[in-house]
Amino acid sequence: MARYLEVHPHDPQPRAVAQVVDILRAGGVIAYPTDSCYALGTTMGSHDGPERIRRLRHLDDRHHFTLVCADFAQLGHLVHLDNSAFRAIKAATPGPYTFVLPATPEVPRRLSHPKKRSVGVRIPDHPVAVAIVRELGEPLLSSSLLMPGHEWPMTEGWQIKEELDHDLDAVVDAGDCGTTPTTVVDWTSGAPEVVREGAGDPSRFE
Template sequence: MARYFDVHPHDPQPRAITQVVDLLREGGLIAYPTDSCYALGCRVGDQEGAERIRRIRHLDDRHHFTLVCADFAQLGQLVHLDNAAFRAIKAATPGPYTFILKATPEVPRRLAHPKKRSVGVRIPDSRVVQAILHELGEPLLSSTLLLPGQEEPLTEGWLIKEELDHQVDAVVDAGDCDTVPTTVVDWTEGTPEVVRVGAGDPSRFA
């Protein structure tokens, strides 16, 4: 059964955050709220965790995982950024955007797109996520919690626990979450292309 953590959205309890991070370090998979919607997350180096996400969501190996970062410095170690991308992404973060960029050698090959060698990255504007990331000291490997056959992500922690009680190790509940996923911007060709309109204003990348 999944452990259930009820945390304050703006002032998350340090003890709960430590316990969540301990689970991640032990190879756990968590469901957690972001500034857009709920996501599934594990450590970047956790190959079994990535496979568990694929099984839950019925994903193939062409799926772009997202590396969720605490800050821009961490993001810059994972993807290649030219000056234009650097300025635009720095201005838009933290926020509900996912950026697809060419991956650096820091990113395990199995996590990057097999042909483009690209990966999704984001910096969420969520105190709960930031607390988890700072305690963990590294990015999270993540994917939107959108279950097969559903059109919208789940938004309530208790319902996620009921649905995924034996498929995840912990559910972090910080109150109801939005149903709108991030806006996704593909920057792999050197210019921004909005490939999914979501919670973030897409006009700044038009």
Template sequence: MARFVDIHPEDPQARAVGQVVDRLRDGALIAYPTDSGYALGCTVGNHDGKDRIAAIRHLDDRHHYTLVCHDFAQLGQLVQVDNRVFRSVKAATPGPYTFILPATKEVPRRLLQPKKKTVGVRLPDHRVTRAILEALGEPLLSSTLILPGHEDAMTEGWIVKDELDHVVDVVVDGECTAVPTTVVDWSSGYPEVTRVGAGDPTPFE
């Protein structure tokens, strides 16, 4: 049975955030709110967590997992960012964007898109998410919580717990919207908007 952790959306309680972080460090898979719906998350080194995410969402090897970062310093260790990319990403974050970029050697091979050697990264603008990331001190391996047969991400913590009570370890309660991130693919050296979501695509078109 998943533990339900209620975290204040505007002023996240350090104790509650610490409980979530402790479970993550112990290998837990969490469902947590972001600025683009609920997501599934675990630490980057959690091999079992990635497999559990794939099983819940029925994902194949072509899926782009996302590394959710607290700040640009973390992001810069994970993906190759030249000056042009840096300026563009910096201007748009934190916010509801996912950027597909060539990965550095810091990213485990099992997390990469097999052919392009790319990975998704994002800097969310959600206080609960950012509080968890700051306390954890490392990125989260993440995937939007869209169940098989559904088109939109889940947005209500109590519904997430009801649906996934026996397949995740922690459900973090919090407010979020169902509008997905805007995805910008930089893997070919220029920005290509592959999904229009909550983030304004204009700067990348």
């Protein structure tokens, strides 16, 4: 059964955040709030966490996870940024954007695109998500909590707990955080290309 933790959306309790991080460090999979919608998360080094998320969402091996970062310094260790990408992305973060960029050697090969050697990264504008990643001390391997056959992600922590109780190790409930996933911007060609319009204003990258 999943541990159910109610966390204040703007001022997350350190004790609750520490409990979530303990579950992650033990290899667990959690549902947690972001600035776009609820997401599934596990650590980059988790042995079976990524496969559990793929199974839960009926995703194949070609699905690429997003690495959720606490700040720009953490993001900068994971991807290569030229000056124009650096300025534009720094101006848009934190926020509901995912950026696909060339990965650095810090990113395990199994987590990057096999041909492009790219990875998706983001810095959410949600105090709970940032507190979890900061306490963890490393990026969180993440995927939107959009279940097979559902048009929209689940928005209530209690509903996630009820429906996925035996599939998750923890549900972090900080209230409704919306149903619109991030706007995805692919920067692997050296110029921004909006490949999915979502919660973030895409016009700044068009």
